[in-house]
Amino acid sequence: MNAGTVYLSVAVGFFVATAVKLWALRKNPRNPLLWAVTATLFVAAFLFVTAAPPSLAVINELLGIPNIAAPIVYSILTAFDGISIVLLIHWRGNEDSRVTLxxxxxxxxxxxxxxxxxxxxxxxxxxxVERLRDLDTYYSRTPWIREMILLYLAAHTVAAVTMIFLCLRWSRQVPGILRAGLLLITTGAVCMFGYDLLKFTAIVARWLGHNWDSLSSPVAFYLAGFSAFLFSAGFMLPPIGQGVGSRWRALRRFRRLQPLWLEIRREIPPTSPPPMPWWQPVERRLMQRERDIFDAVLRLMPWFDRSIGTQVYALALAEHSEIRRARGEADACVIARAVIQKGYAVPALPSEQRWTVSSIEDPEDLIDMSTAMLQSTRVEVTRQSNASAEHSARP
Known part of the structure; x- marks a missing residue:
């Protein structure tokens, strides 16, 4: 695969990443950090489009100046370096906004x-003389052009070292997916530094009368492409990974609440909208399920029996000595009995005899109650005993 194909392939990858970020901007158009990431990815895509040898030839021909594509590409690369450092500065954040500015x-x-x-x-x-692949070494001894080449390489090296330093220092302070993204960016910056070393080595070899141009053209080209891939992955991994992780946690919670929801779903107010279909975002489905559970529990409260709750709580606590789990089992038994009592039109209890469901006050405790609905033998005994008693009591 030649350098042109590699660079254009990398550019396509950056354009895809830019499109993903543009789609995210539709939902969050006022996020400055998201705009900065999008701009960085777009500049990177534009850089690799212009740096591909076929593109260099087109630019030179269109503008009618030999090698005019070189300063254009070097300036875009310099802009990318500066934007990347600024992005890391803002991504890292600072308690003093004046320091960041x-x-x-x-x-x-x-x-x-x-x-x-x-x-x-x-x-x-x-x-x-037009040079599409080896301009850096070909003009390494030409006055002013030599200085231009050394200047862009020096700026690129400073950017690589700065990014390595910033990412490594920050990665020690953060965990998980963000740390992984920073380490990918660090690896990309190391490859950037390697690219610069290869270029400098080939240029110095020319000064000394040797020909090590292979370090500057094919090897450095491919290293730049790999570096760009790592950069793209590093910037994309944290937001994508956090989004996937958030959806997975929401889906797991949605499924764990199903036993409780199935137990009391007939008590969900008829005015509530029907359950959302599976293709809707899981976060919205979870919010609807939690809201339905809260509404149903409120409707069942007049039938919450304090004596049942107290008895089950004492038995569960004596068995496994876990207060939270015991409370979840007690709440689950009280709700299971209330569903049966209300279904058989048993009169509501006086307020002083009612059990207070703690789990309705803390949404996280709903999981314990739902787990007890599925696993606790006391809940099943409560269902069976109350259903049998009410059935036998009916005329």
Missing amino acids: RQTRLCLTAYGMVMIAIYALFVLGDAP
């Missing part, structure tokens, strides 16, 4: 001046 201005000013200098040095120099 000062660091941002310093970075953008420095890299903006480098971009201007790149064009100025190209204008001062003379590069009449």
